[in-house]
Amino acid sequence: MSSDNKQPEEPAAGGPEQLALIRETVRGAKVPKAKPRTWRGAALAKELPVARVMVNKGVLHLDQYFDYAVPEELDADAQPGVRVRVRFGAGAHRVRDGRREGGGLIDGFLIERRAETDYGGALAALAYVVSPEPVLSPEMLALARAVADRYAGSLADVLQLAVPPRNGRAESKPSPEPLPPPPAPEAASWGRYGRGAAFLEALAGGGAPRAVWTALPGPHWPDELARAVAATLASGRGALVVVPDGRRAARVDAALTALLGEGRHAVLTAESGPEKRYRQWLAVRRGSVRAVVGTRAAMFAPVQDLGLVAIWDDGDSSHSDENAPFPHVREVLELRATHDRCGFLLGGTSCTVEAAQLVESGWALPLSAGREQVRGAAPLVRTVGDGDLARDEAARAARLPSLAWQAVREGLKRGPVLVQVPRRGYAPRLACERCRTPARCRHCSGPLEAPDERDLKCAWCGRGAPGWHCVECGGTRLRAQIVGARRTAEELGRVFPAVQVRTSGRDHVLDSVPDRPALVVSTPGAEPIAEGGYAAALLLDGWAMLGRPDLRAGEEALRRWMDAASLVRGQSEGGTVVIVAEPTQRPVQALVRWDPVGHAQRELAERAELGFPPVSRIAAVTGRAEAVAEFVATAGLPGDAEVLGPVPLPVTDPGRPRRPGDPPVGEVWERVLLRVPPGSGSALAAALKTAQAARMARGSGEPVRIRIDPPDIG
Structure with a gap:
């Protein structure tokens, strides 16, 4: 997290004040310390008169805290974690004839109160406190920063995802009193799994077990998730369950209600509407409710004394956020389990390669039923x-x-x-006509395509593939899988x-x-x-x-x-x-x-041999050809980074809606994939974030988009 705390200023491009800001931002320049006393003749707070604010400006070169003066009349409400409005932009701190110049109002979060500031001039003051309700806890701030760093994004963008929009009517209503912990539930259908009952006992006893759960087919999984939540509540801790959609959230909601009764859990889904959803979110933040079931945005739910995080069907694309910095629920919950030292449960009827990797690495243990149980439950x-x-x-x-x-x-x-x-x-992929083995590039193992129906070309690195033959059967004829x-x-x-x-x-x-x-x-x-x-x-x-x-x-x-x-x-x-x-x-x-685990294990071994995710880390860089080439050349990538591409992206059809990440309509963009081996993922993300921040600080006009671990790299 940046330790440089500058007064915000965003003048017109090319001005001397902008150049000074760029120098301070990029070089981390320090200025003499000063303690503000008054602002426009008004008295400031007597104690801790400096507010450190994260402004809602999701650009990387401004991914830092900014200092503001706290007027005396805002002293009581301006507490860490509250929403504030501040002046930000050109002239935000310049004073002429006793009046403040320029700077539009922008939202932000008050991070902390301090006695002094590193800024040498007169501080601009907080415009006002939006609400005295503290919505950002230190734990949530630490999680948001970890997510931003992992995905080469800005803290402000993550906070946009983590903290829902304010609703005044919901905020004015008191939350119910918290209920006492329920008794530990019976194992019930968890007994079908070899370690199922022991998993619940560990949760009820205050432990933090981590498991990858291959659920048996049938209707029992919502009740099984509910019993894991109930066991965690019995220990006096909170629990969080994230599912792909509202339909499955409703099933877990019904199971929790049937097992625990009303008032012990909150449901956070888009279907709830903004007021109800924010009211439920506040009940969780205030500690009135200790259990949450919800869809993707609920991964940041501020559950107090977190004892368990659970995700159902982690392979569903709904778990991957389509807003910058594009976090995945599974990765966020892994971070929460590590930071909060709580239990972790990844469940599904199938098994992803990432889930198999968690087991192979020893980070989580397998939780599955014996073959006799599987044969009895599966069709x-x-x-x-x-x-x-x-x-x-x-x-x-x-x-x-x-x-x-x-x-x-x-x-x-x-x-x-x-x-x-x-x-x-x-869209069809090319494969061997005889044995159906997918056709892959000899250089990077990416999928082959035939854009002009004659010459083969890799969709990842763009190299041609003359004289292709199947590595499995030796066949030389290809077919588009129907x-x-x-x-x-x-x-x-x-x-x-x-x-x-x-x-x-x-x-x-x-x-x-x-x-x-x-x-x-x-x-x-x-x-x-x-x-x-x-x-x-x-x-x-x-x-x-x-x-x-x-x-x-x-x-x-x-x-x-x-x-x-x-x-x-x-x-x-x-x-x-x-x-x-x-x-x-x-x-x-x-x-x-009916062996999803075996399939995932074989896929993992094959990807490790070929250098595919999740064994390797991959970042996609997209934009106009010149901008992408310049960015990659100056990014300071790790020495073991492999550059694949560039390859052109399909031109966006003006007749269909744009999806997140699509090029502007009619523009020709290219994509480069950056691949690094295990252990270099953090270095790659840091290098890309630093390069993007410097590029944005210089005011480069051509956009370049970065996505760490894109879900689709075909």
Whole structure:
């Protein structure tokens, strides 16, 4: 955290005052100490008359604290952690004829009160205290700084994510009195896991166990999360659970209410609305509520005496924030577990490579069930590959194999049947025509593409790949892995005219369906819960998901399939899943064996050999070609950094909405990937942050965007 505390000034570009600020910011110049006594003739606070403020200006060259004078009338309210308004900008501290010049009002957080300042001139004063409610604790400030440093971002940007906007009506209402700790819960379904009961006992006893939990399929995981929270509350500590979306937050909310009753936990989701959400957040900050369940923004919830942080389904893209500096929930909760020395629980029906790495490193222990328990809870999985489709007359005529139709007919006799169909927009990746092994670059192992349908080119480093051959089978012919045809509800309705067909997707997502025969067509992630479980499920067009040009394509496909298959009844109850994909592929075999951990471990070993994340750290630098080249050349990268690229980015179509990180419409941008081995990630982030701060201080007009560990580097 910067120790330089300068008076804010942001004059017009090129002026002498701006140059002085740049010199002080970049070089860390010191000035003689002075203690302010008055401001515009008004008396200042008698004790600790200097307020150190973090202004809400999320630019890296101003990522530091600024000193302001505290007028006597604001002395009582201007306490550490409160929101303030200050003058910031050109002329913020210049006085002419007894009046303050320039400087617009801007929000900020009061970090601390001090007796002296390092600034040599007359300090500008706090304009006013927005609210006497302290919303930023020292613990949250330390966490925000750690997140900013890890992702090469500014503290102000992280605080924007961590502290919700103020709502006056919510703030004026008192929070309820805290309830006494509940009794420790019974293990219940946690007993199905080898160390499940011991994990709860450790939490209830005040311990800080760390576990990667591979949950059994079925409806029990919300109750199991609730019991982990209850065990933590029983020790007199707080707990935080982060889930990908509001639907799953509602399930954990219902489980917590059923187990503990009302008033012991808060729900922090966007669906709550700004007033209710801020009221709940305040109840947590004030210590009235010790447990929180919420979506991504809840990762910063100010839970007091934190005893457990938990994340469900860490592979879901919703856990990656699309606002600078782009933190991921899993990484933030790891930081919280380390800083607060509390328990950590990463759970899901599948297993990410990052989760496998936590276990392999010894940072967390595995928490899973035995094979007998898995076989009893998981459905029977059957596959249909290319050879089966080629021999199947029904598949050629109706675009579905006979095995799938048979599974649907049998399932509809016993209950609802789920049909998972990939979304539109899955771009194909090149692979060996014979064995389907993805085509990779010989230099950096990035995915190969054929932009002009003739010459192969790496999507990471941009090198050509003449004379390519498959490293597995020696084949020399490539194919674009097929994008599956969309099975619509109308098509299924024509085949099964007497059966209700329901859809769940982007426009309308169903929460649940009743336990009666029906066809439920859903896109990945939008599958509704079936009362009593689905009788069967079809996972169609598997190559559309395996063929995505992304490092995580196989891992993501398996996660989506297992999420859907987990909603199907167990094999002992006749539950069946049919997947249309080549059975020899690693993710398909992992689904058949119901072995997500084994798949993640093999992926981790392969990525370690090839230098892929999460074993290595990667940063993406994007912008116009000249700006990116200049930035990389002057960034002072670690000596072991590897530069991959540049490669051009797709031009943003003016006909579609821009996503975060997309180039401006019509502009041609390039991307460079910077890869470093284990142990150099912090050095890479620091170098990029320093270079970006210096560049912004110089007033360079061409934007350059930095993203540490981008979720998609295909």
